[in-house]
Amino acid sequence: MLLSSSISLIGPVIVKEALDNYIPNKNITGLVLISILYIGVFMSVAIIMKHRMYTMGEVGQSILVDMRQDLFRNLQYVPFNYYDSRPHGKILVRVVNYINSLSDILSNGFVNLIADMVTLIMTIIFMSFLSIKLTLVTLICIPILLIVMLSIKNAQRRAFQKLSSKQSNLNAYIHESINGIKVTQSFSRKKENMKIYEELCTDCSDSWMKAVSLNFLVWPTIETVSVMSVSLIYIFSILIFSGEVSIGLLVAFIAYVWIFWAPITNIGNFYNTLINAMAYLERIFEAMDEKPEYDNENAISLENVNGDVTFENVYFEYEENSPILENVNIDIKAGEKIALVGPTGAGKTTIVNLLSRFYKIKSGNILVDGVDINDVTLKSLRKEIGVMLQDPFVFSGTIMENIRYGRLDATDEEVIEAAKIVRADDFIREFNDGYNTYLNEQGNGLSVGQKQLISFARVLLSNPKILILDEATSSIDTETEALLQEGIEELLKGRTSFVIAHRLSTIINSDKIMYVGDKHILEEGTHEDLIAKKGLYYNLYKSQYMEV
Known part of the structure; x- marks a missing residue:
């Protein structure tokens, strides 16, 4: 991650050098060499990314396997009253659907979050190296973004908790209907059951729409703020820092600004996924936290039983x-x-x-x-x-x-x-x-x-x-x-x-x-x-x- 983030950030510096030095001086040899270096940078990043994605995919899947095993193991040991008080469909959806929904976030989400954080820090370092003033201008917009994100966080969490509950109800009803299909058909309850199912589907759909409508606020907010920051760079470069900023510097810095906002966009998307996943994780860990029925510390083995x-x-x-x-x-x-x-x-x-x-x-x-x-x-x-x-x-x-x-x-x-x-x-x-x-x-x-x-x-x-x-x-x-x-x-x-x-x-x-x-x-x-x-x-x- 460190290698790929650091190497990929060399690109704008190479472009700056080409625009400010090699092209004005018509240095064809230098331009060819720097172009070869530019290609080498991206080939190196591609190779590193391939290995990173494979490794983290493997790590993420091993986490899912462990989680499934831990949850299933606990379900083997919990007392009967756990099953008496819950529809089996709701238990099933936690073991299968909820853990499956975490596949992407575990395989790619967390590692990409770390990679994006590294990229963000490295980009700020490269931007500061080019121009401290323009870097501060870029960071002006960050507080605006934080205010918006914090204002919708709780609403997002509640919306996905409600969605998780509706999905669980739907799954439980499907499980119940399949188990009782003979009774359903013998009493000709098909139409009534379809009506109940339709209502549950509608509840699920409505909950999903409310949840994702809040999610959809994140991406356009980040896009809007990023465009504002780029606009401010142009305005400050022309009106305030006139004469201090060369064409090469401006092009390179704008490239870094877009690189700077790319991980923030990714972090925003990850944040949406995490809010969604938290609703599932709460249900999974709720089942994992259910106290199993273990033997007493000094329990003995019952041997040679007579039967009294x-x-x-x-x-x-x-x-x-x-x-x-x-x-x-x-x-x-x-x-x-x-x-x-x-x-x-x-x-x-x-x-x-x-x-x-x-x-x-x-x-x-x-x-x-x-x-x-x-x-x-x-x-x-x-x-x-x-x-x-x-x-x-x-x-x-x-x-x-x-x-x-x-x-x-x-x-x-x-x-x-x-x-x-x-x-x-x-x-x-x-x-x-x-x-x-x-x-x-x-x-x-x-x-x-x-x-x-x-x-x-x-x-x-x-x-x-x-x-x-x-x-x-x-x-x-x-x-x-x-x-x-x-x-x-x-x-x-x-x-x-x-x-x-x-x-x-x-x-x-x-x-x-x-x-x-x-x-x-x-x-x-x-x-x-x-x-x-x-x-x-x-x-x-x-x-x-x-x-x-």
């Missing part, structure tokens, strides 16, 4: 002063099968989420084999807990890779054995590529029930000591469920299990059934005990099986 689980006076709330669970006490011995039943929203899923430490309890303790789960490493805790959710999820990759997801060192034979136990092997082999059938994230070609069986095999393969089945068989037909139940019984042997099910037929044989409601465990006992009580569980069972 204890909840001691557990209190939990998602929002301040809105408790979901109050003073919940549960004592489960290793190998017991526990069923959680109750109305929707009572907190059944919350209980098992707290055991997996997806959320932090406000007070109380949760123990596994007598050890507080907050005192163990997350990795060792979740390695011992297998979670099977109501909504199965498959990742892009083969069926084999999806089942092996939680245990990468498993052999093909172990994967196939797990699939056989959960009754997934038969339908997998019906595919032309069998276990090597490639799936996208939507699970192309698979029914919801088949995806659930693959998810079940995935959990089984990880061989956890504690198993959580959250409505795990809700998407499977009755015939398949009957077959799967055999596999589940094999899976549950020797494992502590929590089963959440609305179909009570699947949990009748549980060692203990807990009725969750009104923020507490309201009833607890075996199926026979609770039926004999004729309480809440009895009424729930009776509503499903009228013959009771």
